Amino acid sequence: MTPEQIQTNKETFIATCREHIKREGLENVLKYLEKGDFYTAPTSTKFHLNEPGGLCLHSLNVFHTALTLAEHVWKPAVQSGVSPFNELPNTESIAICALFHDFCKIGFYHEGERFRKDENGRWYTHLCYNVKDSFPFGHGEKSCFLVERFMRLTPDELLAIRWHMGMFETGEQGSATRFAFYNALEMYPLVAILHSADFLSSNLLEKTTNLEELVVSRK
Numbered sequence: 001m002t003p004e005q006i007q008t009n010k011e012t013f014i015a016t017c018r019e020h021i022k023r024e025g026l027e028n029v030l031k032y033l034e035k036g037d038f039y040t041a042p043t044s045t046k047f048h049l050n051e052p053g054g055l056c057l058h059s060l061n062v063f064h065t066a067l068t069l070a071e072h073v074w075k076p077a078v079q080s081g082v083s084p085f086n087e088l089p090n091t092e093s094i095a096i097c098a099l100f101h102d103f104c105k106i107g108f109y110h111e112g113e114r115f116r117k118d119e120n121g122r123w124y125t126h127l128c129y130n131v132k133d134s135f136p137f138g139h140g141e142k143s144c145f146l147v148e149r150f151m152r153l154t155p156d157e158l159l160a161i162r163w164h165m166g167m168f169e170t171g172e173q174g175s176a177t178r179f180a181f182y183n184a185l186e187m188y189p190l191v192a193i194l195h196s197a198d199f200l201s202s203n204l205l206e207k208t209t210n211l212e213e214l215v216v217s218r219k
Contacts, residue, residue, distance in 0.1 A: 001051055001052055001053040001054070001057070005053065006039060006040060006052060006053035006056070009039070009053060009056045009057050009060065010039040010056060012060060013039070013056050013059065013060055013099065014030060016060065016063065016095070016099065017029075017030065017095070017099060020091055020092055020094075020095035021092055021095050021096055021099075022092065023092065023096070023151055023152070024151070024152075025150045025151030025152070026151065028150040028151070029100070029147065029150045029151055032146075032149075032150060033106075036106045036107055037106060037107060038055060038056060038103075038106050039053065039055075039056045040052050040053055040056075041053075041054070041055040041056075041105060041106065041107075041108070041109055042054040042055060042109050042129055043055045043057075043058040043102065043105065043206075044109075045109060045128075045129045045130075045131065046129075046208065046211070047202075047208055048201075048202045048203070048206035048207070048208060049206045049207070049208075049209075050129065050208055050209050050211065051209040051211075054206075055102060055105055055106075057206075058102065058201060058202070058206060059098065059099050059100075059101070059102060060099070061201040061205050061206065062098040062099075062101065062194070062197045062198050062201045063094070063095060063098035063099050063197075065098075065196075065197040065200050065201045065205070066094050066097070066098045066193050066194060066196075066197035067091070067094060069193050069196055069197055070089035070091075070094055070193055071089070074088075074089050074189055074193060075088055075089055083189070084186075085188075085189045087189070089189075089193075090190075093154065093156065093157050093160075093190060094190070094193065094194075096147075096151075096153070096157055097157050097160045097161055097164075097190060097194045098194060098197060100143065100147050100161070101140070101143055101160075101161050101164045101194060101198065102143060103142070103143040103146040103147055104137075104138075104139050104140070104141075104142035104143040104146070106146070107134060108131060108132070108133055109129040109130070109131060110129065110130050110131075110132050111127060111128075111129060112127075112128045112129065112130045113125040113126070113127065113128065114126055114127075114128040114211075116212060126211055126212045126213070127211050128211055129211075139165055139169060140161050140162035140163060140164055140165060141162060143161050143162075144158050144161050144162055147161070155188070156187070156188035156190045156191070157190065159184040159187065159188055159190075159191050160184075160188065160190040160191045160193070160194040160195075161194070162184070163180075163181050163184050163185075163191055163195060164194045164195050164198050165195070165198075166181060166195040166199070167181070
């Protein structure tokens with residue numbers, strides 16, 4: 001991703017927040033993001049959008065995917081009476097959850113260098129990312145905590161952000177955690193929407209970068 005693309009995504013993210021989120025505290029959230037690396041950080045070390053600017057772009061992708069699911073799956077299901085839920089989608093809640101769900105990754109990935117030999121036997125270093133978690137509070141839990149420092153979240157928003165990883169993190173935590181995830185799904189449709197949007201965006205919309213191609217130096 002070029003610096004120009006990163007800047008464009010940043011501007012799009014801020015404009016999207018201000019268009020869809022009217023809740024008190026938004027400007028404080030945006031000020032907080034300016035102080036950190038949200039707009040320039042990757043969204044993973046070696047998977048989807050593991051490149052500078054990936055975290056912001058991923059958040060935008062999840063938002064647009066969530067809106068599509070809400071409009072074409074959630075809303076019709078409620079209106080036709082086949083859904084177990086009665087409430088219709090709330091765009092502001094979708095925006096908050098999708099755009100802020102990965103705040104736990106702010107200040108999480110740190111640039112480093114890794115040594116390799118090229119085809120001529122020369123050593124070179126390429127970009128890599130190392131994880132340094134200064135506040136190991138969990139994944140979705142940490143995002144909830146960070147957002148709530150500036151903006152009040154509703155119960156469905158809290159549960160959606162908390163469980164956006166779904167079964168991908170419950171396996172190693174035991175049956176009590178799995179039951180909690182299932183219960184959250186039964187309580188609010190927003191939980192399923194955010195989890196699905198995150199999964200689909202990560203696997204269908206976002207490529208993995210070969211960081212070995214990002215050469216820092218050769219010796």
